[in-house]
Amino acid sequence: AQKVTQAQTEISVVEKEDVTLDCVYETRDTTYYLFWYKQPPSGELVFLIRRNSFDEQNEISGRYSWNFQKSTSSFNFTITASQVVDSAVYFCALSEDFSGGYNKLIFGAGTRLAVHP
Amino acid sequence: DAMVIQNPRYQVTQFGKPVTLSCSQTLNHNVMYWYQQKSSQAPKLLFHYYDKDFNNEADTPDNFQSRRPNTSFCFLDIRSPGLGDTAMYLCATRPITGTANYGYTFGSGTRLTVV
Numbered sequence: 001a002q003k004v005t006q007a008q009t010e011i012s013v014v015e016k017e018d019v020t021l022d023c024v025y026e027t028r029d030t031t032y033y034l035f036w037y038k039q040p041p042s043g044e045l046v047f048l049i050r051r052n053s054f055d056e057q058n059e060i061s062g063r064y065s066w067n068f069q070k071s072t073s074s075f076n077f078t079i080t081a082s083q084v085v086d087s088a089v090y091f092c093a094l095s096e097d098f099s100g101g102y103n104k105l106i107f108g109a110g111t112r113l114a115v116h117p
Numbered sequence: 118d119a120m121v122i123q124n125p126r127y128q129v130t131q132f133g134k135p136v137t138l139s140c141s142q143t144l145n146h147n148v149m150y151w152y153q154q155k156s157s158q159a160p161k162l163l164f165h166y167y168d169k170d171f172n173n174e175a176d177t178p179d180n181f182q183s184r185r186p187n188t189s190f191c192f193l194d195i196r197s198p199g200l201g202d203t204a205m206y207l208c209a210t211r212p213i214t215g216t217a218n219y220g221y222t223f224g225s226g227t228r229l230t231v232v
Contacts, residue, residue, distance in 0.1 A: 042225075047222075091159060095221075102167060102172060104150065112157075
């Protein structure tokens with residue numbers, strides 16, 4: 001069975017602090033995809049990143065970076081120099097291989113990040 | 118240029134009164150999903166279509182039904198809404214293998230309140 005665990009329910013930081021959101025996943029598939037989504041108070045899910053299981057390269061996009069480690073089944077997300085606009089709920093999600101139409105996106109419980117001025 | 122459009126954005130319905138939420142897409146994706154997200158919880162998959170093939174999650178209540186009359190449209194029908202069905206309903210689409218984009222595209226959601 002597939003499972004995504006985000007152990008941090010809520011994180012509170014002061015602006016300009018760095019913050020890391022943890023994500024641990026379980027799957028028996030050898031081919032799978034991992035995602036991070038941001039959900040601001042307005043409710044829409046904003047896609048941040050997709051990573052496939054064969055690509056363990058870390059990625060950086062501006063103040064955002066992601067650390068994928070298959071050895072520990074983790075896909076952690078770091079925000080550098082956090083800003084108030086980063087305040088949102090962040091979801092980590094897992095999907096098995098996309099071949100065929102019967103797979104689905106499994107979400108973790110989410111981490112609520114509050115960035116204070 | 119919204120590619121997955123959900124209407125309405127907000128919906129208030131009375132307890133027990135049938136309600137339909139709609140989702141349309143301009144992406145021509147084969148797969149469409151409906152997720153339910155209650156307050157402070159993760160989105161939970163209700164069902165999905167792979168073309169016309171309907172796939173229900175085992176724990177989706179019978180009160181929830183879906184229709185997909187064509188590739189572009191998918192509807193979520195709640196036959197007798199209860200107070201516990203108050204939630205955000207998210208529609209998502211996905212192409213199958215063979216295209217460049219393997220990602221899920223979400224709509225903005227419909228916030229349903231049952232009173």
